[in-house]
Amino acid sequence: MALWQFTNFNKYGNPRTRIFHRPDGQAFSHGPGFGPTMVRRFKYEYKDPVMPPSILELNGKTYLMPIWKEVEKGTTINDVEWIKPKPKRKYETVVVETPASGSDTIYKTRFYPDTGNYTCTCPGTWRAKDRRCKHIKKLENEQRK
Known part of the structure; x- marks a missing residue:
């Protein structure tokens, strides 16, 4: 048992496609007036x-x-x-901890290789118009090397 895809062109040159079932070994022929045709085995995906x-x-x-x-x-x-x-390969997140210069706070800068995004917990990310603080720029340069 097989499915077949039958395509012919109408008088305007547009393809018309039909899918039909034909038992194995049974011949297929179309009547006159169909013009150029294509027949191929069809499978649903x-x-x-x-x-x-x-x-x-x-x-x-x-x-x-x-x-x-x-x-x-x-x-x-x-x-x-x-x-x-196919299963996608999951990459490990890169985390860099940087101590603040004026206090005992530690800022975490993260790089997500799956998406290519960077994040940082320092206030510099809020101040910069492109949201890239000095920690993110440093991590970007390290990742490029």
Whole structure:
């Protein structure tokens, strides 16, 4: 059992696409007047890292589960391509502690490699118009090296 995608061009040159079910070994031919056509094997795409796809027939309709996408009648699990996303590598947050020059306060400057953002707990970040204090600029230079 297979799903096929049939595409032909109307009189204005716009493609019209239809998906239909054909049992294996059964020939396919279209009538005259369709013009240039393309026929290829069709698979539904399903993206989920954990839950596998399944097919449900309910009230005369066929659904791709668990996303409840209505699919062509006669669709089997072989007509679904399960795309598993690759796991993203998580980088460790860089934390630098700097003592304040006038008091015993310690400022923490953090760099998040996943997003490329910098944060600092010193008041200089509030005063600077670009929100980059001297601690953040120093950490940026260290990260570039």
